[in-house]
Amino acid sequence: MTGTPRLPSVHPRVARLSIRARLMLIGLAGVAGALLIGGVSLYAVLTTSLGRSVEGTARASAEQVALLVDAGRVPDPVPVSGSQVVQVLDAQGRVVAGSVTADRMTSLVTPDELRRALAGEQVVVAGNRSGLSGRLQVVVVPAGAAVPSGRQYAVVAAAPTGDIEQSARTLRTLLLWIFPLLLAVLAAIAWRVIGAALAPVEALRRGAERIDESSSETDRLPVPPTRDEVSALATTLNAMLDRITVARRKQRAFVADAAHELRSPLASMRTQLEVAQRLGEGGDLPTELLADVDRLSTLVDDLLILARAGDAAATRRSSEVDVTALLADVAGRYGSARVPVGTAPGLAGRRLLPRAVPDDLTRAVTNLVDNAVRHARTRVVLDATSVGHQVEVTVTDDGHGISAADRERVFDRFTRLDEARDRDSGGSGLGLPITRALLLRSGGDVHLEDASPGVRAVVRLPANP
Structure with missing residues (x-):
C-alpha cells in the first residue's frame, strides 16, 4: 500500500527561508567554520613559532656566555646583541656580571623563577625589572662546571617579547576584520551563483503559474538545455x-x-x-x-x-464589442423579471470597446444577470468603466450576499451554497463556471466582490489597443 511520502522535518524558522537562502547559509556556515579553524591554527602556529624564535635567540646568547664562564673569562659588561638582558648569577643568586642593559645589583629572576627556568619551564617576567617596557622571555643556562674553583654559576638571558605581542595583535586585528569582509564577499558571490543555478527552477515555477484552465494544450514548462x-x-x-x-x-x-x-x-x-x-x-x-x-x-x-x-480547438476569434450597447440590450430582456434590471446612470455616454468573443460575452453577462435576479431583493444594476488597459463590467445585486470564503468556491462546477443554491431556486451550479470558462476564452476573467448589501460580479476584459 503506497501513501504520501514523508519529507524530512525542518525547523519552522528554516522552513520559512527560500532554498536560495538556505543553501547560502549552509555554504557560509561551512566557509566560516573552515576560516575559523584556519585562522585559529594560523594564529597558534605563528605565535608559537615567534615565541620559539625569541627563546632560541635568548638561549643562544646564554650558551655563549656560559662558554665564557666555563673558560674562566667573564667579561664585564657581558656583550649582547640588541636589547637582550644577560646576568651571571652565583650559587647564592647574586649578580656577578651582566650586560649594559642589566641591573648589577638585583637578579632579574626570583629564586623560584630561576628554579623553574632551570627545569625547562617557560618563564616570562616584567620588563620593568630591567628598566624596559613590555615583557621578557627568560632562559637560564647552568655554567661553571669546568671552572677549577668548582663554583657554580647560572647565566640568565632574557629577550623582549614586544615584537611577538605586536605581531600577534596585528594578526588578530587582521583576522577580525578580514574574515567578516571575506564572508560578506563570499555571501554576495554565493547569492549570485546560487541564484543563477536556481534560475531554471524559477523559470519552471513561473511557467507552472501561467498554466491554468485557459492555457492551450501546447503550453508546457521550459526545459533547460542542461542534462541535470x-x-x-x-x-x-x-x-x-x-x-x-x-x-x-x-x-x-x-x-x-x-x-x-x-x-x-x-x-x-x-x-x-x-x-x-x-x-x-x-x-x-x-x-x-x-x-x-x-x-x-x-x-x-x-x-x-x-x-x-x-x-x-473550439476557441473562437475575439473582436471589438460595444459593451454599452450589449449591457443595454441585456437589461432590456429582463423587463418582466422579478426585480428591475437597469444600467447605471451615465453608462449610455461611455464608449467602451474591449476585445472579446461577442456570443461568449453575451452569454457570460446573461448568466451573471440571471444569478443576480435570482438572489436580489429589489434591483440589479449593470455598469461598465475603463480601468487602465482593461474594461471592467459589473453586475450588482442587493441580495443576501456571499461570504468571502465562498466567493471563489462558487466558480467550481455544481457548487451550491446552503443559503441560496438549492434545487428549487433554479440554479444548476454551472452558471458561474460557464461564465468564467467563456470569459477565459475571450482573454478576460470574473470574480465576486462584496457590495454591502449584496454581491458585485466584476468582469475584466482586455481593452482594444
Missing part, C-alpha cells in the same frame, strides 16, 4: 501535463458526447409530454414532468457549453 536534475524535473512535469491534458480531453469529450446524446431523448420526451398535455391525458403529470424535462434540458445545454468552452 532540473532538466529531468521539467521533462517529468511536462510528461505529467501531457497525461493530464489527455485525461481532460477525454473528460470533455465524454461530457460533450453524453450531453449531445441526451438532447435527442429529452426532445422526444418533451414532445410527447406536450402532446399529452394538449390532449388532456395524464392529468397534471405532463405539466409536472415538463418542468423537470426543462431543467434537464438546461443542464444538458450547460454541460455542452462548458465542455466546448474548455476545448482549445
